Structure formats: C-alpha cells, structure tokens
Amino acid sequence: MSNSDPSIFELGESEALKRAIAHFKPGSHTLIPSGDDAAVIRSGGRYVVTTDTMVQDRDFLLKFSSPENLGYKAVATNLSDVVAMGAKPTSLVVALVVPKTTSVSFLENFARGLQSGIDELFPGCEVVGGDLASGTEIVIAVTAHGELDQEPVLRSGAKVGDLVVVAGTLGKAAAGLSLLLAPDHTLAASYPELVEVQLAPKPPLALGLELAGIANSMLDLSDGLSTDAARIAKASDVSIRLNSSALIGYEAVLELAAQSMTARGFEAAERDWVLHGGEDHSFLATVPAGTLLPKGCKVIGEVVSKSAEPVYLDDTPLIAKGWDSISS
Numbered sequence: 001m002s003n004s005d006p007s008i009f010e011l012g013e014s015e016a017l018k019r020a021i022a023h024f025k026p027g028s029h030t031l032i033p034s035g036d037d038a039a040v041i042r043s044g045g046r047y048v049v050t051t052d053t054m055v056q057d058r059d060f061l062l063k064f065s066s067p068e069n070l071g072y073k074a075v076a077t078n079l080s081d082v083v084a085m086g087a088k089p090t091s092l093v094v095a096l097v098v099p100k101t102t103s104v105s106f107l108e109n110f111a112r113g114l115q116s117g118i119d120e121l122f123p124g125c126e127v128v129g130g131d132l133a134s135g136t137e138i139v140i141a142v143t144a145h146g147e148l149d150q151e152p153v154l155r156s157g158a159k160v161g162d163l164v165v166v167a168g169t170l171g172k173a174a175a176g177l178s179l180l181l182a183p184d185h186t187l188a189a190s191y192p193e194l195v196e197v198q199l200a201p202k203p204p205l206a207l208g209l210e211l212a213g214i215a216n217s218m219l220d221l222s223d224g225l226s227t228d229a230a231r232i233a234k235a236s237d238v239s240i241r242l243n244s245s246a247l248i249g250y251e252a253v254l255e256l257a258a259q260s261m262t263a264r265g266f267e268a269a270e271r272d273w274v275l276h277g278g279e280d281h282s283f284l285a286t287v288p289a290g291t292l293l294p295k296g297c298k299v300i301g302e303v304v305s306k307s308a309e310p311v312y313l314d315d316t317p318l319i320a321k322g323w324d325s326i327s328s
Contacts, residue, residue, distance in 0.1 A: 071113020078144035086212035087146030094130035157217040158236035162286035164301035174277020203281035218285035224322020233310035242301035
C-alpha cells in the first residue's frame with residue numbers, strides 16, 4: 001500500500017473516518033451531526049426507521065461494483081423503504097465492516113457514493129453517523145430515518161377492487177445482473193443502462209411519495225414482483241391478479257438483451273426478469289379504482305377476493321420466485 005493511499009489499518013479509525021465524513025453535506029434535519037456518541041435529529045412528530053444490510057459475495061461482487069456503486073446502492077435501497085411507508089427521508093446512519101488491508105481511498109469513494117446517492121435521489125437527507133470496523137469481508141449496514149406527514153402506508157391495506165400499480169421499472173436490475181454474470185463479458189458492455197440499474201438503482205422517490213398519498217397499500221419492489229405482490233396479498237388477506245398484457249411494455253425493453261444472451265447459449269427470459277427479478281427498487285401499490293394516478297405510474301392488475309393462491313397471472317397461479325435473503 002503506498003503512502004499516498006494508506007490502508008485504514010495504517011491510518012487508524014479516527015483519521016479514516018475523518019477523511020470519509022469530509023465528503024458528507026449537512027442536512028436541514030440535523031441538530032448535532034456526526035462526531036459525538038450519537039447524532040441529534042429534529043423531528044416534528046412521527047418518523048419511520050428501517051435498516052438494510054449488504055454482504056460481500058452475497059449481495060454484491062467487488063469485480064462488478066465500485067466503492068461509489070456500493071455507496072449509491074446503499075442509499076437507494078434504504079431511502080426506497082422509507083418512501084414506501086409514505087415518509088420523507090431525513091437521515092442515514094452507516095456501519096461499514098472492511099478488511100484491515102482496505103485502502104482509505106476505498107472508504108472515501110464509498111462515502112462519495114453515499115453522498116452522490118443522496119444528492120441525486122433525495123437532496124437534504126444526510127449521513128449523520130455510523131461505525132467502522134474490521135472483518136474478513138465487506139459488510140454494509142445502513143439505518144434510514146424518515147419524517148411521516150401522513151398516515152403510514154402499510155402492506156396490509158389493500159382492498160378488493162383496488163388497482164395494482166407500479167411506479168418505476170420492472171426487470172431491468174435482474175437483466176443487468178444476468179448480463180454481468182454471463183461468461184461473455186461483451187454482453188454487459190452492450191447494455192450499460194441495464195447494468196447501471198443493477199449496480200446503482202435509481203428509485204423514483206418523488207413519484208413514490210405522490211403514489212403513497214393515494215395508496216391503500218404499498219411496498220418497495222426489492223425482491224421481485226411475484227414475491228412482493230404476494231406479501232401485499234397475504235398481509236391484506238386478499239388475492240392479486242396481474243394482467244400479462246400490462247406487463248408487455250416492461251418485457252419489450254428487455255427483449256433484445258434476452259435475445260442476445262440466448263443467441264450465445266445462455267438462459268434468459270424477459271418475462272422471468274419482469275415477474276421474479278428484484279432490485280429495481282420501484283414501488284408496488286394498490287389504489288382505489290377511479291383514482292387519478294401520478295404521471296409515471298402504470299396499472300398492472302387488480303385486487304380480488306382471497307382465493308387459493310395469493311397471486312395470479314391472468315387466471316394462472318403465480319408462484320413467488322423472487323429473492324430470499326436467507327435461502328436464495
């Protein structure tokens with residue numbers, strides 16, 4: 001390790017953190033920022049709290065993800081959970097476990113990615129603290145807070161007759177992952193937009209907040225449409241019928257990538273990406289029929305009375321095959 005880029009072990013925790021924190025911007029909700037045992041955040045009423053963990057070689061591969069990608073994605077995955085509850089993101093606390101040989105430049109670039117994610121996705125939010133520790137692999141744990149100005153939007157609020165609505169993309173992140181994992185590296189290079197959605201997803205947070213204002217139920221589409229729709233159905237004691245015709249547009253933008261993969265002998269199906277692929281971090285909601293939807297939202301189905309299965313594609317049961325953080 002060169003003197004110009006020492007490891008965090010060589011530099012020490014305090015100095016390494018000082019260099020990383022220098023990349024963060026102050027937010028309007030923070031009274032006491034990072035530096036003491038805890039930050040002090042201004043809250044006028046109710047707030048939401050969520051946390052998410054990313055583990056090396058399980059949730060990301062360093063051969064694909066840069067430190068900036070990891071920071072950006074850590075922000076995106078947590079802020080989308082806050083917005084899915086109908087809350088406005090205010091602050092993040094980030095804990096990072098890295099090997100002792102990790103360079104300080106990695107830490108600084110990770111911090112830049114965090115701030116870049118905030119700047120692009122929800123300016124005014126702030127990293128207010130965290131922790132740095134050493135271990136055998138990289139682990140990123142983020143806790144996000146949000147201010148709730150309305151009733152929280154729960155998974156359990158779907159009502160028979162509601163329309164099922166998506167805000168954001170479907171299947172792009174899954175397609176990007178398949179392209180990255182393909183042995184033919186020219187595939188990923190041919191579809192940079194899909195790869196970018198996998199490495200640094202951009203959930204439509206402002207649109208999500210609009211949708212939350214009219215939704216009976218809502219969640220972040222992190223684990224796949226089939227899995228997340230089933231979560232709403234089970235929590236609300238209803239069934240959901242997705243319309244295959246409404247998904248054709250999502251499939252169409254992935255068709256060429258799927259064809260490129262199959263032409264080279266790799267398995268790929270755009271419908272599987274749309275139905276079961278996660279990590280787009282879009283929003284899935286149910287809204288009362290007849291509600292005027294925000295621009296950018298698309299109706300993909302309806303809520304029906306509880307049946308034998310939680311989710312159907314047209315009239316065929318749709319088995320949940322999305323991501324499971326423990327068993328997948």
